[in-house]
Amino acid sequence: MFLVHLWNYIRGYVIIIVTGSNLERFINICARRQILLWDIVRIDAWSASMKASLRGFRLMRPAAKKSGCRVHIKKKCGLPFCLYKLRRRKGFKVGLLLFAFLLVLATSLIWDIEVVCSKPELVPRIMEALEAENIGRGSFKRGIDPKKIASRIVLNVDGLAWAGVEIKGVKLCITVKESIEPPVLIKNNEKFNIVAERDGLITRMEVYAGNALVQEGDTVRKGQVLVSGRLESKNPDFGTRDVHALGRITARTWYENTVPVSLVYTQRLRSERSHETVYLRFLDGKLKLSGDPPFEIYETRTEDRFLSPFGIRFPIGLTVETYYEVIEKQVDLTLDEAIEVAVETARRELKAKLPDDCVVIDEIVKQTEDGNGKIYMQVVIECEEDIAALVPATD
């Protein structure tokens, strides 16, 4: 019944009062002519109120004439009349059109990109591949061909076996599967030598295949052949055989760094002054709202603030870049302090240079002086590491 009422409301109807001596005849004629009437209620002996559709009301005139009744409209109800009233309001119409336009526009954009991937380090590369295709947040869904993008991602990002791209509403969902790298196969019939990766003193040798040319305790230079892939038999008549040399050569290696000692030290200190630059973010776009920092030397910290009511992250937000002023101060050091600073610097630089697989065994700090009286600090780090490097034999 509710649906019927709703339908009537949408189509529009009128409440009419019919007056006349022969109401029954009027109702019968209407019924016969397919004019739908409902909610007919007697008011008094001469009149009744009833509801009729708009179409029915238009066809009612002959019936009224025939039965000698008069028809008055008591009330007009329904959507068509409401819209008629609103027709004169220009702003309403413009707003309605604007709403429809914005709705269509908003639903035809990509608002969010979701990447499902078990290796987080791949995500930026996938995003780069998308950017190369000019796809980002805010681009139109229309020009996007999911199959094409998926193939582009697989082509441009290494280490992917498969990529699936799907547009779910206003969200671009990308699912990727990483490929598993095949292990490096060692073919026994290829001739490979083991050479030294860097200078060192050999402390331990484990040779699985090949002919060892050096011994434990030998000092080797970088590039020197340690294990040869050519096996020579003791009886020269049997000739030689080429193998793929395999082995672990652990050696002691040294790394050194020399830093001049300076009695003047530049100290960087944050002052209490800071400046905030605010950007308005919309999707991937940025709009600067306030000015640049008034400092020459500064450190920055960037913070994204998103509008997220009810836990839903909106693509609109602010980026606040805070600039902290830094003051450089020259400090005079005593000799001991200067040496300490120099050693610390040398050590820090050296640590960055060390290979990953080495184990630090010892550290030696030496003080040297050149002819002009300038003091240098030398830091030597002694490590133990595997220096075996496989090189295809050329001879």
Add this chain to the structure above:
Amino acid sequence: MKRGIRKFKRNGKASKEPRERLGEKLARLFDIPADVYGNRPKVTAIGRGEVLIENFKGIMDFQDGMIRINTSNGVIKVTGDGLSIREITSEEIIIGGKISNIDYDA
């Protein structure tokens, strides 16, 4: 010969009424419900507040306490309190209100 033709014609005219009955007979034979075949009225009363009459010819009288409806089987009179016609089309009429009587031959 002439007489014979006349007789034949008369027979044809006379058989018009029984032929309708034949249709109803056929309907009964094939178990077709009576409300599907023909134009006899079907009165459905739901609770006390609603009476639905199908296959009616027209309304004869419409007052607050009494509605008379013409059908092929005669006049049906519905009496009650605060009667109204909820809906009326050429096939059916729904009467609402507090019904107290549904009378045939009234």
